[in-house]
Amino acid sequence: MARPCTACAHPRIASLNRDLVAGVTNAEVARRYGLKPDAIRRHADNHLDEEQRREITLALRTERAQAVADALNEGDVEIHRSLKRVVTEIDSLLQRAKADGNDPLALMSLREMRNALMDLAKLTGTLQNELTVNVNLNESPQFIVLRQMILRVLDRHPDAKADFLGEMQRLQIGHG
Structure with missing residues (x-):
């Protein structure tokens, strides 16, 4: 009678299968889960079917895509905060220039404020670069x-x- 697969009986079988599909070597998987490399190879060859591999691959891709989206969103948030700080600084400079009667500096500050606000509007999606016209x-x-x-x-x-x-x-x- 054949012995049961030690990998299939492992309490962390889902994680083990995930590592195999992710490309972790049999030796490394064996080390991580306290099994023999031959047992991992036999498990991968005989018990990890194509449907399971596709499901795990899809889950891995989804997680990678989410990680990329999260990183981009964090970057957007930081850019948003930085632009707000720039707008605040430019506004402060504008107010000082106005108080001092320095019109050239005030004008330059207004230009910079406009540019920063345009960037902020693009980032938040409140400024659209396209116009749609429907004609009946x-x-x-x-x-x-x-x-x-x-x-x-x-x-x-x-x-x-x-x-x-x-x-x-x-x-x-x-x-x-």
């Missing part, structure tokens, strides 16, 4: 006149009119 041709007076003119001309050519109206319908452009 069915409500455009110029298009309505053009459409009516085309339909009048097409009245003299019934086959062409049917083709034209079919295309208009396909494009979801009404007529009237």
Whole structure:
């Protein structure tokens, strides 16, 4: 009778499997979990199936992606704090320049404040660089006149009119 797999019976089997899928050597896994390298190799070859490997790989990738996202978010928070400090310092400089009547320094401070506020707005997503415009041709007076003119001309050519109206319908452009 075959002996039970010592790796499968290990109380930290999930962690052991995770290390194997992550690429830790059999010798290192054996050392970490107090097992023999041959037992780890047999376990990896015979008991760690493809579905388990895919699930563990997905979990590892998800954790790595989350770690990257967390690091980026921490960086964003630090940049946000730093920009706020810059804005505060520039404002202080602006107030001193105004009090001293130093217009060139005040103007320069305002420019720097504007730049810092623009950076802060971009960072927080409150400033959008893109503009979206939706135009409904069915409500455009110029298009309505053009459409009516085309339909009048097409009245003299019934086959062409049917083709034209079919295309208009396909494009979801009404007529009237």
